[in-house]
Amino acid sequence: MPTVIALKDVLADLRGDPDLRNLPDNASVLSDVGLDSLELLQFMLEIETSLAVEVDFERLSYEHLESLVDLASFLDSMPRQ
């Protein structure tokens, strides 16, 4: 799933940790990666740039953050910029 791979790239760059590219697809950016609230926002803003999407923050909820696959599905439903 190309979006999941892109998410791992963004995470790895954000944290400066190449190992994050090897995360399982069902990993959660909150409970497994441990992003705090500020990192999560930076992550979402980086995603907007790298995937050329506008994240709908009004709809983004915890259920979209349960796994990278869930987040990718949410992002794939966003209009491309």
Added chain:
Amino acid sequence: MLHDFLTHAALRSPGVQAISAGGATLTYGQLVHDATAVAHSLRGSGVQAGDRVVVLSPNTITAAVGFWAVVMCGAVVVMLSPRTPAHKLAWLVNDADAAALITDESLVGLAVAAGLTKLRAVIVAGPPSALADLSHLAHSVTLDEAVAAGSDADDDLRVPARTDLAALIYTSGSSGEPKAVMVTHDNVDAAATAICDYLYLTCRDVLLCALPLSFDYGLYQMIMSVKAAARLVLERSFDLPGQILNAIVREGVTVFPGVPTMFAMLAKLRSLERWDLTGVRTITSTGSALASEQVAWLRGAFPRAQIFSMYGLTECKRCTYLPPVDLERKPGSVGVAIPGNEIWLVDAEDRVVAAGELGELVVRGPTVMAGYWRRPEETTRRLRPGPDPGEFVLYTGDLCRLDDDGYLYFVSRMDDVIKSRGEKVAPAEVEAALRSSPGVLQAAVVGRPDEVLGQAIHAFVVVDDRSQVTPAVLRAACCERLEPFMVPQAIEIVDAMPRTANGKIEKAALV
């Protein structure tokens, strides 16, 4: 007494919604009923007046019921963050010498990992199955069982004295070990009354709190909303700023407390105009002074809100607030002393300094803490005799200036404590976490100016050449031992530390 706030709100407005969190709600009548029942249950399980009871919970109704129950039974409440790592939780519970724990089923695993075997009672919000791992403890019940058992109690709960302790609030200590600020019923009453007063809080207000209740700024939102018989909307965290804005609109929020970091995060969202934020009448901010640009942004985003920039320390809750009319007239100032308190600045010889000069802030008034829990030396350092016999005033350790009109400007800490996201971080505690990793020889942590965080935490580490330590490994070690706000934003492995002439690490060269 502090719980008079709740009993009187319930007498006046029993059917009015007191709190909502995660889809659950309680009226004032239900809140006082449940809290009273749990207070009886705590007493029934052996919790005595003055005992410490830990409330370890996310921002849920359980946290609110737990807080008021502990206060009502005359015990001392210790609100701890659900993000506390296990080993630190064990340290804190041991330091507080806690008798009981009120927690949530999602945190039972954390409590078990912390090995909390000395507790006399545990109350868990969740189904009976949530108690399975706690069978080794003497008295563990679900919150529902505690409410049911306590509802039948007809004995009187002991009424605490105004000078009795109501809470221990942990804060970072410059030595690296957290220390608990002892807060009396009088302290909380005075602070909540003063703040409700200058914010003009009323029963028509709806407060939204996304700040953790383990943080005194968050905890006071809950206390003040009850004092005003207002409604509190508790949000789990600030992880999803869009959901916070949704809640502001959906719940008709009128008062929105935050720290500059939260407002800086909101400012990064595009399409803010999709949320109608005109219902917010009051924005409060503390942790650091609001920059002029942030004030301008807040005015645009919340067009009808008065903005209160405030400042304080856990040791006296709130020192000052800047009246909204002075925001442009006194840029960078954190304002004047709150009602009932008095402030002045002194030099190293304890002489009051003139306007414009730098000095240590001293606070006098009813919000000044009773001392640090079981730390008499640190208490003596901070609390010194005041003008009246038997009175103590707080030497804050904050370097400030007062202008000719008596408006305060925070300059820096006198120790090396970092202020990040509005919370204090002791470099020594972060350095100890870093040194816990095998292969780390030296660690030095400093705060660097950051427009979002106030100060960002930067760590410098010297490692053994033979080790395979990476910044990611060190970060993981910090996450295991520290709460999230203490984890460094940057960890740099360096060959050597800069040193002063006498061999100490020269932190000024790292900032």
